[in-house]
Amino acid sequence: MITRCLNARQTFSILNTCLLFAGFLSAQAPSRDPAPNPSQSPAARPRPKPASTEAWPAAEVKTGETRFVSQCGFCHGRDATGDQSGLDLTRSQLVADDIRGEKIGPLVRAGRPDAGMPPFRIKDAELQAIVAFIHTQAKKFSEFGGGRRSVDPADLDTGNAADGRAYFNGPGGCSKCHSATGDLAGLASRYHGLILLERMLYPSGQPAPALPKATLTLPSGQTIVAPIAAEDEFSVIVLDPTGTRRTFSKSSVKVKSDDPMDAHFAQLGKYTDADMHNVYAYLATLK
Amino acid sequence: MRNATRALLIAIALAALAAGQNVDSNMLRHPPVDAWLTYHGDYSGQRHSKLSQITPDNVGQLKQVWRFQTGQTQAIKASPILVDGVLYITTPDNLWAVDARTGKERWHYQHPANNAFHIGHRGAAVYKGNVYLTTPDCHLIAFQAKDGKKKWDVVVADSDKGYWSSNAPLVVGNHVLVGVSGDFDNVPGQLKSFDADTGKLQWIFYSTPPAGTAGSKSGGATGGQMWTTGTYDPELNLVFVGTGNPTPVLNGGVRPGDNPWTCSIVALNPNTGKLVWGFQVSPHDTHDWDANEIPVLVDGDFKDQPRRMLMQASRNGYFFVLDRTNGRNLLTVPFATVNWAKGIDSMGRPIPNPAKEPSRDGVLVAPNEAGATNFRPPAFDPRTGLFIVNAQDGYGIYFFKPEHGGYGWAGADYGIAGKSSLRAIDYKTGRIVWDHPIGNGAGTAGVLTTETGLTFSGDNRTSVVALRTGDGKTLWREDTGRMQNAPITYELDGKQYLIFGGGGSLLAFALP
Numbered sequence: 001m002i003t004r005c006l007n008a009r010q011t012f013s014i015l016n017t018c019l020l021f022a023g024f025l026s027a028q029a030p031s032r033d034p035a036p037n038p039s040q041s042p043a044a045r046p047r048p049k050p051a052s053t054e055a056w057p058a059a060e061v062k063t064g065e066t067r068f069v070s071q072c073g074f075c076h077g078r079d080a081t082g083d084q085s086g087l088d089l090t091r092s093q094l095v096a097d098d099i100r101g102e103k104i105g106p107l108v109r110a111g112r113p114d115a116g117m118p119p120f121r122i123k124d125a126e127l128q129a130i131v132a133f134i135h136t137q138a139k140k141f142s143e144f145g146g147g148r149r150s151v152d153p154a155d156l157d158t159g160n161a162a163d164g165r166a167y168f169n170g171p172g173g174c175s176k177c178h179s180a181t182g183d184l185a186g187l188a189s190r191y192h193g194l195i196l197l198e199r200m201l202y203p204s205g206q207p208a209p210a211l212p213k214a215t216l217t218l219p220s221g222q223t224i225v226a227p228i229a230a231e232d233e234f235s236v237i238v239l240d241p242t243g244t245r246r247t248f249s250k251s252s253v254k255v256k257s258d259d260p261m262d263a264h265f266a267q268l269g270k271y272t273d274a275d276m277h278n279v280y281a282y283l284a285t286l287k
Numbered sequence: 288m289r290n291a292t293r294a295l296l297i298a299i300a301l302a303a304l305a306a307g308q309n310v311d312s313n314m315l316r317h318p319p320v321d322a323w324l325t326y327h328g329d330y331s332g333q334r335h336s337k338l339s340q341i342t343p344d345n346v347g348q349l350k351q352v353w354r355f356q357t358g359q360t361q362a363i364k365a366s367p368i369l370v371d372g373v374l375y376i377t378t379p380d381n382l383w384a385v386d387a388r389t390g391k392e393r394w395h396y397q398h399p400a401n402n403a404f405h406i407g408h409r410g411a412a413v414y415k416g417n418v419y420l421t422t423p424d425c426h427l428i429a430f431q432a433k434d435g436k437k438k439w440d441v442v443v444a445d446s447d448k449g450y451w452s453s454n455a456p457l458v459v460g461n462h463v464l465v466g467v468s469g470d471f472d473n474v475p476g477q478l479k480s481f482d483a484d485t486g487k488l489q490w491i492f493y494s495t496p497p498a499g500t501a502g503s504k505s506g507g508a509t510g511g512q513m514w515t516t517g518t519y520d521p522e523l524n525l526v527f528v529g530t531g532n533p534t535p536v537l538n539g540g541v542r543p544g545d546n547p548w549t550c551s552i553v554a555l556n557p558n559t560g561k562l563v564w565g566f567q568v569s570p571h572d573t574h575d576w577d578a579n580e581i582p583v584l585v586d587g588d589f590k591d592q593p594r595r596m597l598m599q600a601s602r603n604g605y606f607f608v609l610d611r612t613n614g615r616n617l618l619t620v621p622f623a624t625v626n627w628a629k630g631i632d633s634m635g636r637p638i639p640n641p642a643k644e645p646s647r648d649g650v651l652v653a654p655n656e657a658g659a660t661n662f663r664p665p666a667f668d669p670r671t672g673l674f675i676v677n678a679q680d681g682y683g684i685y686f687f688k689p690e691h692g693g694y695g696w697a698g699a700d701y702g703i704a705g706k707s708s709l710r711a712i713d714y715k716t717g718r719i720v721w722d723h724p725i726g727n728g729a730g731t732a733g734v735l736t737t738e739t740g741l742t743f744s745g746d747n748r749t750s751v752v753a754l755r756t757g758d759g760k761t762l763w764r765e766d767t768g769r770m771q772n773a774p775i776t777y778e779l780d781g782k783q784y785l786i787f788g789g790g791g792s793l794l795a796f797a798l799p
Contacts (some may be wrong), residue, residue, distance in 0.1 A: 066402045070423065071360075074406040078471065120360050151649070151686050151699055158648040194701070197649065197684070202704040232726055232748045234764055265704055268682040269624065273642070273650050 048096035053139070056132035064133030067126050075117070080137040086117070089134050090141040101131035153193035156280060164282030167275050174279070177263065180286055187286040197280050201271075202264045212259035214238050216248055231257060308371050310413050312460055316521050320778040323369040325516070326410050326455035327664065328775060332518040332583040334666040335736045336776045340783035342739040345798055346753045346763045352784065352795040353390030357381065362771040363788035364662075365410035365455065366733075368418075369777050370432065374786070375418050376793055379405035379453070382420045384435060387779060390795060394435035398422045403451040404468070407771075409516065409662070410455035412463065414483050419463055421452040427465050427481060439486040443467060449474050449695075455516045459526060459557040462489060466513035466528070470575070471695045473534050476511030476549065480560055490560030494530040494548040506544035510534035511551070515579040515662060520595070523612060525554045525563055527584070527597055531577035537645045537687045537698025538573075545570035550578040552599060552607075554614060564614030569603045570636055573644050574627065574685060575656045575700070576603040581664045587672070589617050589715060598714055600665055600676040602658030603627070605637055606717050620717030622710060623659035624680040627652055645687035645698045655683030655702040657729040664773045666734040666742065668756050673711040673720060675742055675756070677730040681705025705729055709744055711759060721759035725752075733773020735785075743785060745770025751787045751794075767794055 069078045075086030082088030089095050098104045105127050111119035122130075168174040178184050191199055203209035211227035214236050218224065226238035229245050236255050237247050248255070271279075308314065310324055318324045320338060327334055341349065357363065361378040367385075368375040373393060374385045380401070384393035401424035412419040417438065418430045424446040429438040443465050444450035449472025457464040462480040469476075476494035481487065494511030496503040505511075510533045517528035533542055533549035550569035553562055568578045583598045589608065597611035604625035608618035616635025628637035643652050657679065665676035682705070687698035707730040709723040726747030735743045741762070742754040751770055753763040768789030775786050785796045 066400065069402050070400070070405045074404045118360055118362075150690075155647045155686070155688065156649065198701060198703065201651070201682075201684070204704075230748065232746055232750065233724070233752075233761065234750060261704075265706065268651065268703060269626075269653070271651055276651050277648055 048091070048093045050096045050135070050138065050142075052099045052135075054100070054135070056136055060129050060132045061136045063126075064129030064131070064136075067122075068130050068133045071120065071122075072130070079141075080134055081141060090138040092138075095134055095138055098131070098135070101128055104131050104134065151194045156193060156197055156277070157284075159274070159277030159279070159281030161278070161281040161285050163274075164278035164280065167279055168282055172267065172270075172275065172279060173263070174267075177260065184283065184286055188284045189287050192284065196283060197276075200280060200283055201268060201276070202261065210260045211239075212257055212261065215256040215258070217254040217256075219252060228257060228259075231255075307416075310370055310415060315414075315458065321369070321372075323367065323775045323777050324413060325368070325457065326366050326412070327516065327518065327581065328366075330519040330521065330584070331667075332581045332664070333585065333669070333736075334664055334734060334773060335668055335738070337738045338776055338778055338783045339737070339739045340778070341737065341741065341776075341785070341798060343741060343755055343762055346741060348798055349753075349763060349765070349785065349796045350799050351765075352797050354795075355383070355385050355390040355392070355793040357383065357791045357793070359791050361405065361407065362769070362790050363793055364407040364453075364731075364771045365788075366664075366773055366775055367786055367793065368411050368413050369775070370413050372779060373432070374793070375411040375413065375432075377408045377410055377420060377455075378791075379408045379423045381408075382411060382418070382430070382435075384418075384432070385793070387777070387784070387795075390793070396420070396428075396430065396435055396437075398424075398426070398428075401446070403446040406451075406453060407662075408453045408455075412456040412458050414458045414463070417483065419456050419458070419483075421454045421456060421465055423451045423453070425450050425452045425467055427456070427463065427486065429486060441481060441486040441488070443479055443481075444469075444477065448472060452514070454514055457516050457519065457526065458483060459519050462557050464517065464526065464528075464557070466515070468512050468514040468531070470510065470512075470532070470534060470536060473509040473694055475509055476513065476530060478513040478528060478555075478560070480557070492553075492555055492560040492562065494551070494553065495533070495546075504544075504547050505533075505549070506542050506546050508533035508542040508546035508549055510536070511546075511549035512577075513579070514577075515581065518582050518584050518597075519557070520584055520611060523595070524556065524558070525611070526557045527552060527554050527582040527611065529577070529579040529582055529599065529601075531579050532569075532572050532575045535693050535695060535697035536573075536575050537685060537696060537700060538691060538693050539571055539644060541693040542571075546572070550576060550603070552578060552582050552597065552609065552614075554611065566607070566609055566614045566616065566634075567636055568599065568601045568605065568607055569639070571639055572603070573639070573687075573698075574603070574652060574683075576601070576654070576658055577661075578602065579662065580660055583665065583667050583674070584611060585667055585669070585714065587669070587714075596714075598667065598674055600660050600674065600678070600712065602654070602661055603637065604654050604659035606674070606712055607635070608714060609635075618714075618717055622676065622712050622717065622719065623678045624653040624682075625659070643685075645685035645700065647686065647688040649684045649686050651682055651703075652685050653682050654679065655681040655705060656700050657681060657683075657702055657705065661729065663731060664733040666736040667714075668736040668740075668742070670738070670740065671711075671756055672714055673736075673756060674714050675709060675711050675734045675736060675744075677707065677725070677732055677734060677744060678710040679705045679707045679729045681729065707747055709734065709742070709754065709759065711756075723754060723759040723761075732770035735774040735776060737776065743774040743776075743787075745774075745787070749789075751789070765796070768792060 216224040380398040403423035480489040495505040512531040606622040627643040732745030772788035
């Protein structure tokens with residue numbers, strides 16, 4: 001998270017209020033686009049408690065299964081426990097909180113484009129049947145316990161925390177940006193298991209990691225520094241202090257991008273598996 | 288051109304149009320400029336067009352001519368087929384005939400709702416007035432091209448057992464070759480050939496034979512599905528097909544050995560379905576790295592010797608050049624970040640490092656499950672010898688413990704991060720000649736090259752791009768929505784068209 005002004009001497013000229021800008025970032029955490037890792041397996045978490053334990057008519061569940069399997073199953077698994085890229089819905093907090101599709105319905109219809117889920121145009125009755133199927137599966141698997149793709153926190157406890165600490169402060173270079181008593185203090189009480197490992201390797205999901213920042217040089221010579229919501233070869237979309245997306249064409253504006261995630265990406269090519277497990281073991285001590 | 292000559296040419300063209308194009312074996316071998324007759328456009332899989340109206344000098348003037356909206360949630364992942372001025376385009380359960388000049392719908396087939404995966408569809412096939420469509424629930428249906436009337440409908444595989452199909456069939460002679468998918472169940476890998484006229488089953492090739500088959504060498508593996516479209520060498524009379532990963536997917540312990548012919552390139556006799564040779568690009572795969580990427584056929588020199596070659600940029604991160612007459616390896620070199628192999632064996636196959644097999648505490652592996660490339664077809668530019676592929680440098684973590692069992696996925700893996708590029712490989716050495724970044728994550732767009740030195744593809748956001756083939760420099764772009772298929776090109780009425788998928792739309796571009 002960026003919670004401080006990126007550079008006090010460079011000001012955001014559009015609204016020109018660095019403090020507002022910082023305030024916006026800490027209040028809202030816009031997701032990165034495109035999301036590099038939409039799969040955040042909740043398999044390591046305890047199952048959320050459902051808001052409703054309603055039973056559904058078998059025929060409706062069966063219809064829902066047909067539609068779910070064909071439209072949702074490749075990503076979320078035929079049994080809704082997650083597959084190639086989608087969440088295990090039987091462990092989803094949103095599903096647990098849902099009553100008769102009030103939360104699932106809008107999400108299905110809007111999609112989660114940043115996480116790779118398209119919007120679905122679907123009739124009310126079909127949606128209700130899918131909702132019935134998901135809830136039935138969530139109930140079934142909570143009774144079974146376990147999970148088909150589970151990675152338990154204990155599975156990951158093979159590293160050496162002292163070696164991990166040495167790597168963190170030494171060859172890993174982690175301490176160039178992070179501190180066990182600063183930004184990472186209490187990390188292991190916020191994340192554990194697979195989620196901690198994934199966020200250690202390449203932070204994504206919510207809360208969002210630090211956004212890349214763009215330094216824009218306008219034709220006038222004026223300079224703007226702003227967080228990047230999206231960027232490609234042709235344009236950069238930055239967030240102004242109100243959170244509004246503003247697009248600049250690279251044909252008219254000079255853009256220098258600085259992505260703190262680049263260091264994480266480069267590190268993926270350097271870790272040995274032992275390094276990875278050691279650093280994880282070290283971070284798991286930061287309670 | 289003088290008016291009289293032009294009028295005469297138009298008259299001839301109209302007469303030809305009235306008669307209709309007879310898509311027979313000869314035309315499939317020598318497709319005319321006003322057609323795109325197979326998934327790849329021709330049998331070579333090069334996706335290189337000889338058309339030359341659009342050049343590096345004028346590509347900046349390209350304008351949209353029409354846009355066809357499927358109205359479906361699913362993006363277009365298919366390559367359109369063009370015959371008789373009509374495009375055939377698909378999404379799962381859907382086939383449209385669209386006027387190639389106007390983008391207007393001629394007819395539409397909607398398959399009944401079914402309980403099979405609807406993850407994408409690669410396209411239709413045509414032969415002698417028929418259009419062939421595979422469906423998610425593994426039917427192969429033949430339609431009358433002119434009006435969409437159904438002629439026959441056969442079942443390719445049992446979708447209740449976990450098969451589905453997204454396949455664009457390959458027509459060779461009177462054979463319609465159809466592949467299926469199936470990663471989530473332990474089912475044999477099969478490619479089937481059907482009679483193009485009647486739909487009668489002709490043969491089955493098993494990449495992993497059904498349990499109990501005498502002499503099976505698969506080591507107990509199932510899978511190895513052939514879900515992409517193969518290529519064909521008429522002179523050798525060989526069909527070349529990439530095969531998918533073995534199942535169970537991440538648990539290799541229950542299927543010892545190399546597991547042929549999974550993650551392989553196989554050469555088959557199209558008349559019999561018999562294996563002539565096989566080359567395994569990932570022996571004993573435990574990372575879901577299908578070798579289904581297009582086996583591109585190229586004739587040219589390799590180390591100063593004329594060769595009939597086959598090239599594949601594979602999902603496992605390695606670029607392979609084979610002698611396609613016998614399957615012998617000429618070159619194996621990585622084209623993207625890899626960390627899973629200990630070296631290359633005497634046959635040119637990467638040697639898997641056991642330390643990178645999925646484990647209880649997880650291993651960090653490059654590439655990730657999405658692969659160094661995937662379904663998106665590459666192109667080969669014969670002028671420069673560049674093989675251009677939508678590549679990804681990526682990392683994932685792979686887990687397996689006995690509790691995950693031995694059925695279906697049998698493990699857990701998570702993509703961590705990736706960066707994509709359009710990447711040009713010199714086929715003679717494997718050297719990366721240029722690298723054109725297109726964004727984070729895995730790409731989705733295929734590639735087309737043209738004789739004038741243009742490369743068309745899409746980035747990871749919403750742009751279609753034209754690059755200069757020689758150096759990868761951007762010459763044109765247009766905001767079309769994310770491309771999830773490969774571009775095609777053809778000439779109609781003297782005008783060169785480019786067709787791209789953008790989300791759920793098909794878009795036609797041409798010079799004004």
